[in-house]
Amino acid sequence: MTEPVVDMRGISVEFPGVKALQGVDFRLFPGEVHALMGENGAGKSTLIKALTGVHKPTGLIRLRGEEVSFHGPGQAQDAGISTVYQEVNLCGNLTVAENILLGREPRRFGRIDGRATRRRAAELLERMGLAIDPGSVLADHPIAVQQLVAIARAVAVECQVLILDEPTSSLDAGEVAELFRIMRVLRDEGVAILFVSHFLEQVYEISDRMTVLRNGRLVGEYRTAELSRLDLVSAMLGRELSVLEELEQQTHPVDERAVLLRATGLGRKGAVEPFDLEVRAGEVVGLAGLLGSGRTELARLLFGADKADSGTLEFDGKPLHLRGPRQAISAGIGFCSEDRKAEGLVADLSVRDNLVLALQASRGWTRPLSKRTKDELVEKYVAMLDIRPATPDTPIRNLSGGNQQKVLLARWLVTKPKLLVLDEPTRGIDVGAKAQIQKLVAELAAEGVAVVFISAELEEVVRVSDRVVVLRDRRKVAELRGTDVDEVMAHIAGGRAAA
Amino acid sequence: MATLSVSKVPSRHLPVVATFALFVLTFGAGSVSFENFASGQVFANLFIDNAHLIVLAVGMTFVILTGGIDLSVGSVLALSTMIAAAGVKAGWPVPLVIVVVLLTGSVLGLLMGLMIHKFDVQPFIVTLAGMFLARGLCFVISIESISIKDKGYRALGMDRIALGGGVSITNNVLIAVAVLLAAMYVLHLTRFGRTVYALGGSEPSARLMGLKVGFTKVGVYVVSGFCSSLAGLVFSFYTASGYGLHAVGMELEAIAAVVIGGTLLAGGSGYVLGSVVGALVLGTIQTIISFDGTLNSWWTKIVIGALLLAFIVLHRLIVRRSSA
Numbered sequence: 001m002t003e004p005v006v007d008m009r010g011i012s013v014e015f016p017g018v019k020a021l022q023g024v025d026f027r028l029f030p031g032e033v034h035a036l037m038g039e040n041g042a043g044k045s046t047l048i049k050a051l052t053g054v055h056k057p058t059g060l061i062r063l064r065g066e067e068v069s070f071h072g073p074g075q076a077q078d079a080g081i082s083t084v085y086q087e088v089n090l091c092g093n094l095t096v097a098e099n100i101l102l103g104r105e106p107r108r109f110g111r112i113d114g115r116a117t118r119r120r121a122a123e124l125l126e127r128m129g130l131a132i133d134p135g136s137v138l139a140d141h142p143i144a145v146q147q148l149v150a151i152a153r154a155v156a157v158e159c160q161v162l163i164l165d166e167p168t169s170s171l172d173a174g175e176v177a178e179l180f181r182i183m184r185v186l187r188d189e190g191v192a193i194l195f196v197s198h199f200l201e202q203v204y205e206i207s208d209r210m211t212v213l214r215n216g217r218l219v220g221e222y223r224t225a226e227l228s229r230l231d232l233v234s235a236m237l238g239r240e241l242s243v244l245e246e247l248e249q250q251t252h253p254v255d256e257r258a259v260l261l262r263a264t265g266l267g268r269k270g271a272v273e274p275f276d277l278e279v280r281a282g283e284v285v286g287l288a289g290l291l292g293s294g295r296t297e298l299a300r301l302l303f304g305a306d307k308a309d310s311g312t313l314e315f316d317g318k319p320l321h322l323r324g325p326r327q328a329i330s331a332g333i334g335f336c337s338e339d340r341k342a343e344g345l346v347a348d349l350s351v352r353d354n355l356v357l358a359l360q361a362s363r364g365w366t367r368p369l370s371k372r373t374k375d376e377l378v379e380k381y382v383a384m385l386d387i388r389p390a391t392p393d394t395p396i397r398n399l400s401g402g403n404q405q406k407v408l409l410a411r412w413l414v415t416k417p418k419l420l421v422l423d424e425p426t427r428g429i430d431v432g433a434k435a436q437i438q439k440l441v442a443e444l445a446a447e448g449v450a451v452v453f454i455s456a457e458l459e460e461v462v463r464v465s466d467r468v469v470v471l472r473d474r475r476k477v478a479e480l481r482g483t484d485v486d487e488v489m490a491h492i493a494g495g496r497a498a499a
Numbered sequence: 500m501a502t503l504s505v506s507k508v509p510s511r512h513l514p515v516v517a518t519f520a521l522f523v524l525t526f527g528a529g530s531v532s533f534e535n536f537a538s539g540q541v542f543a544n545l546f547i548d549n550a551h552l553i554v555l556a557v558g559m560t561f562v563i564l565t566g567g568i569d570l571s572v573g574s575v576l577a578l579s580t581m582i583a584a585a586g587v588k589a590g591w592p593v594p595l596v597i598v599v600v601l602l603t604g605s606v607l608g609l610l611m612g613l614m615i616h617k618f619d620v621q622p623f624i625v626t627l628a629g630m631f632l633a634r635g636l637c638f639v640i641s642i643e644s645i646s647i648k649d650k651g652y653r654a655l656g657m658d659r660i661a662l663g664g665g666v667s668i669t670n671n672v673l674i675a676v677a678v679l680l681a682a683m684y685v686l687h688l689t690r691f692g693r694t695v696y697a698l699g700g701s702e703p704s705a706r707l708m709g710l711k712v713g714f715t716k717v718g719v720y721v722v723s724g725f726c727s728s729l730a731g732l733v734f735s736f737y738t739a740s741g742y743g744l745h746a747v748g749m750e751l752e753a754i755a756a757v758v759i760g761g762t763l764l765a766g767g768s769g770y771v772l773g774s775v776v777g778a779l780v781l782g783t784i785q786t787i788i789s790f791d792g793t794l795n796s797w798w799t800k801i802v803i804g805a806l807l808l809a810f811i812v813l814h815r816l817i818v819r820r821s822s823a
């Protein structure tokens with residue numbers, strides 16, 4: 001192979017208290033599509049930001065053999081490194097031509113030459129094989145086309161390195177094919193493309209090589225053709241698959257308890273494909289899958305946080321139409337969001353107020369809880385869940401992540417839900433609190449509460465759940481009973497490995 | 500895919516077209532109701548009586564297009580009339596007075612813009628502070644109204660330019676039209692102008708696109724400050740006086756003109772021409788009420804309120820239709 005266009009050596013990035021990247025090497029060659037793989041928190045974005053000058057890393061970065069150090073995305077762009085982000089970062093109110101060339105448009109005496117701008121934009125669009133009118137307004141085009149326009153803008157500068165950070169997350173299959181066609185055109189012109197995606201199928205389809213990161217460290221650099229899906233998943237999740245033989249379906253006695261929730265063909269376009277799911281009272285159902293596999297999206301549909309556009313839901317023997325979380329709450333469904341800061345806690349309110357929030361909401365504002373009832377409830381749950389500090393008046397933002405999570409759990413427990421949906425309840429909390437929460441889930445199930453449990457950690461999902469539902473590429477691909485980590489991993493990897 | 504090139508130009512221009520229609524409608528209603536309403540001079544008077552509002556609305560359009568707001572314009576206008584009147588009274592040469600006034604407004608705009616940009620404070624709060632500051636400064640100069648007696652200065656405001664057919668206009672009208680043309684040029688044909696639209700479309704995107712976000716953000720407040728002080732000069736030509744209680748609440752009239760003119764309050768969409776027509780609509784309503792003679796002038800406010808509501812709903816409907 002020729003010289004790498006980007007050569008990063010021993011890159012480390014440290015944030016207060018966190019080593020986001022530790023001594024990572026990364027090479028990118030001209031004319032290749034290179035996938036950067038890793039789970040959430042593996043350090044993918046940090047590495048990209050270290051390259052584009054958003055973060056200041058220690059280590060060595062060479063661009064075309066010369067040592068560089070950028071002080072921001074602008075400088076990186078001038079040096080030929082362009083980035084297209086997951087969200088379309090363009091201005092929908094301007095025309096396609098302006099979005100491609102704004103800031104670089106041809107001018108005569110300070111006056112923008114509109115005709116020349118449109119002509120140059122048309123040339124670029126033609127080079128990419130896009131038949132759209134450069135004079136049309138960007139927002140009138142579907143999101144996929146906007147994404148491609150963003151790429152056109154990126155290559156409008158003499159771009160040698162193109163970084164695509166999850167460009168496919170909002171595209172459908174046909175749109176992805178169009179994107180890949182353009183990526184191949186650019187690759188064949190000698191552009192080095194760094195591609196991040198959570199969809200294994202896509203990565204195998206488009207990439208030539210891949211680099212895998214885990215917990216801020218380099219796992220390895222591989223040729224795509226030489227790395228099996230199973231090896232890739234185990235590299236990403238960090239567990240050696242020692243034995244993987246065809247696993248017999250282990251039979252467990254079928255639960256005699258009543259079906260509490262039955263979803264039939266429930267789905268939402270662009271979020272999760274229609275799926276069937278049954279959850280029985282007193283059962284813990286785990287959802288496993290890589291980030292972006294649809295596990296969170298599925299959970300949100302069950303709670304009505306997002307509206308399903310197909311399928312039906314039956315709860316406690318009666319059909320349930322969710323127009324929003326309110327109906328779910330009154331039916332007896334609780335939901336802990338994975339993003340507890342943004343979608344769960346009210347940071348400035350006290351532990352007490354956060355705890356009684358859902359109960360108060362379900363009673364309606366006309367029937368306030370008395371102070372005594374509140375205090376009794378709070379005292380009971382603070383003791384039961386071992387929330388520290390045990391002072392109900394502390395603003396919740398002063399609590400540690402684990403204790404915040406416990407308050408959030410307690411909030412739903414006081415409403416006595418029949419079904420609890422927990423989306424990554426143990427993320428970012430310490431081991432002790434994690435064990436407590438797992439124990440609590442088991443206790444709840446023993447009391448007859450049904451739990452849908454999501455976690456990125458397979459071992460946790462397997463340990464806690466009676467049944468594990470595996471999702472891949474927004475599709476439910478398997479439902480496993482009495483399973484183990486190896487089997488779940490095989491299904492996550494999909495393809496031949498699971499056969 | 501990728502062949503979608505449906506031209507939706509009408510939906511972009513619809514609010515401005517609606518504003519034009521509204522103007523024709525109100526002016527037509529006046530013409531039908533009152534004799535002598537449909538005359539060239541009544542039409543010219545719309546520009547003469549509202550030249551200051553037109554200039555304010557043009558500056559306000561820049562700010563609102565970025566998604567900001569400038570509440571200080573009315574007070575800066577008043578302060579400008581005060582400085583002009585006090586300067587003329589103190590015997591400063593007229594060109595110097597004009598330069599000082601325009602500089603004051605621009606610098607106030609610059610300071611507010613810097614506050615908004617550097618400290619990331621909401622424009623509402625910063626310009627609210629600017630509004631109180633400028634209004635207060637008026638009374639530091641004088642509590643009383645100062646009339647302008649300088650012949651040369653008065654001539655600037657009173658001299659009539661005949662357009663033929665017995666219709667005449669003042670210098671103020673020329674100023675307003677010049678400001679309008681300059682603003683159209685800047686907004687549509689310069690990089691600064693296009694960045695103003697980009698900022699209103701999406702500020703984070705504009706930043707990632709490598710545009711001069713800071714420069715542009717501060718720039719629009721300088722433009723608005725400059726326009727406010729120019730409107731102050733226009734107002735002092737028109738009334739031949741400076742007074743700290745001039746143009747109380749006029750910032751809201753300017754915002755109303757911009758919104759009725761079809762500019763989205765969230766930014767990113769709209770045209771200066773629309774704002775000018777919006778100002779003329781407000782002027783026409785006022786003229787109708789003064790022609791009628793029996794209606795209280797507060798009816799102007801009621802009609803403006805109703806129009807504002809109607810136009811905000813119209814915007815919503817257009818946005819919803821084009822996103823569907």
